[in-house]
Amino acid sequence: MSTHSPNRTLLLGQTLSFCGNPFEQDPATTIRHESHGAVLIENGHVAWLGPASEVGDRKIDVPVIDHGEALIMAGFVDCHTHFPQTDIIASYGEELLTWLETYTFPQEMRFDNPAFARDSADFFLDQCLCNGTTTASVFGTVHPQSVDALFIAASKRNLRMAAGKTCMDRNAPQGLIDTAQTAYDQSKSLIETWHQNGRNIYAITPRFAPTSTPEQLEALGALWGEYPTALMQTHLSENLAEIAWVRELFPGHRDYFDVYESFGLTGAGSVFGHAIHLEPREATALAGSGSAIAHCPTSNAFIGSGHFNIDTARTAGIHTGLATDIGAGSSFSMFATMKAAYEAAHHHQVSLHPAQAFWLATLGGAKALRLNDVIGNLAVGYEADLIVVDLASTRLIGRRCANAEDFIDILFAQMILADDRAIKQTWSAGECVYDRHLTAG
Numbered sequence: 001m002s003t004h005s006p007n008r009t010l011l012l013g014q015t016l017s018f019c020g021n022p023f024e025q026d027p028a029t030t031i032r033h034e035s036h037g038a039v040l041i042e043n044g045h046v047a048w049l050g051p052a053s054e055v056g057d058r059k060i061d062v063p064v065i066d067h068g069e070a071l072i073m074a075g076f077v078d079c080h081t082h083f084p085q086t087d088i089i090a091s092y093g094e095e096l097l098t099w100l101e102t103y104t105f106p107q108e109m110r111f112d113n114p115a116f117a118r119d120s121a122d123f124f125l126d127q128c129l130c131n132g133t134t135t136a137s138v139f140g141t142v143h144p145q146s147v148d149a150l151f152i153a154a155s156k157r158n159l160r161m162a163a164g165k166t167c168m169d170r171n172a173p174q175g176l177i178d179t180a181q182t183a184y185d186q187s188k189s190l191i192e193t194w195h196q197n198g199r200n201i202y203a204i205t206p207r208f209a210p211t212s213t214p215e216q217l218e219a220l221g222a223l224w225g226e227y228p229t230a231l232m233q234t235h236l237s238e239n240l241a242e243i244a245w246v247r248e249l250f251p252g253h254r255d256y257f258d259v260y261e262s263f264g265l266t267g268a269g270s271v272f273g274h275a276i277h278l279e280p281r282e283a284t285a286l287a288g289s290g291s292a293i294a295h296c297p298t299s300n301a302f303i304g305s306g307h308f309n310i311d312t313a314r315t316a317g318i319h320t321g322l323a324t325d326i327g328a329g330s331s332f333s334m335f336a337t338m339k340a341a342y343e344a345a346h347h348h349q350v351s352l353h354p355a356q357a358f359w360l361a362t363l364g365g366a367k368a369l370r371l372n373d374v375i376g377n378l379a380v381g382y383e384a385d386l387i388v389v390d391l392a393s394t395r396l397i398g399r400r401c402a403n404a405e406d407f408i409d410i411l412f413a414q415m416i417l418a419d420d421r422a423i424k425q426t427w428s429a430g431e432c433v434y435d436r437h438l439t440a441g
């Protein structure tokens with residue numbers, strides 16, 4: 001006789017899911033919206049989804065949580081961020097290279113202290129959850145214990161997180177420097193410990209070409225060859241001075257992306273932060289290789305890097321996700337990030353459709369991380385990483401949405417006006433891991 005009953009919950013509310021890619025077809029047709037919807041969660045997965053009127057017997061003996069007018073959707077996916085930089089968010093006055101020297105490197109030095117790393121990782125993940133972000137691809141510092149701290153904190157919350165030790169063997173302070181060999185050895189040991197352990201995923205992480213020697217990039221390319229299911233994350237063509245520096249440091253390469261290509265660091269599962277100032281050849285090569293871009297619009301605006309052209313990515317066919325890039329990015333909120341993406345697109349005479357913005361913030365990021373079959377959408381069989389969004393979280397938003405033309409317009413108002421106050425609950429693998437009324441953010 002089995003006494004084990006499946007762990008089930010039925011959530012009621014409005015629901016949002018995607019049934020197509022809004023960059024490939026009329027965006028409005030890719031959204032499935034139920035104004036009185038239901039989501040049955042069973043053993044951490046979405047078991048059924050549909051109109052509440054069709055729930056029928058499925059609700060027998062199942063706890064029901066009625067969220068009323070609130071919107072149930074997939075948790076946000078932040079496909080590029082740096083947890084050790086949480087405490088230097090909103091640092092004044094510098095562009096990329098001097099920002100790194102002035103604020104970032106001194107802060108990252110503090111992560112040689114494992115207790116500090118653990119406290120930071122806990123705080124960072126709590127910020128993700130109160131902002132509705134259930135998955136992120138996270139840079140650690142050079143210290144392996146920073147990655148241990150992040151994965152321990154993620155495992156405690158049963159989150160699907162990707163992370164890696166940031167490798168640098170030149171052009172950084174002595175305390176943050178490894179070597180080609182120690183980068184390889186320590187990354188390998190972290191992969192053995194953490195990759196696909198529970199919901200964790202390892203991302204091989206050379207910081208960017210200027211802080212790695214060719215030998216280190218080669219070692220990390222070889223490591224990825226040994227563990228092809230791991231991810232690879234780095235930065236690309238964020239800032240004009242950075243690009244000029246890469247040309248000096250790597251003479252003989254066609255362009256910045258070619259540096260990564262020549263060391264086996266491109267292809268499906270590779271995620272390049274920023275990629276604002278691409279040569280036409282780089283865009284073609286990114287697309288052809290199946291590599292992905294992490295679009296980091298608050299960061300690009302905040303440290304004055306430029307405005308990413310989402311249309312370049314779309315026309316070239318490059319996988320693209322959305323990312324906060326904390327701490328050059330200025331918000332943990334994917335609403336703020338969608339707003340900044342909308343504004344960045346306008347610099348290129350493109351109006352980012354709300355369906356496109358919400359897709360980038362969920363399935364787009366999941367696809368960049370090769371997770372789009374398990375997370376990033378509210379769909380049967382998917383892991384139940386969900387958020388419940390209060391669509392009237394401030395009086396202004398409530399008033400604006402009372403005047404909305406349709407559901408798409410409500411989504412647009414949310415992405416322009418909402419923040420962490422709109423996140424009513426966050427669920428990870430079928431468990432509520434954040435509740436606005438129970439937790440101080």
Ligand code: GUN
Nearest residue numbers: 082207208235299325328
């Ligand atoms: N390029 C190399 N390192 C970094 C970093 O930490 N943040 C950003 N935004 N760009 C980088």
Ligand code: ZN
Nearest residue numbers: 080235273325
């Ligand atoms: Zn970054």
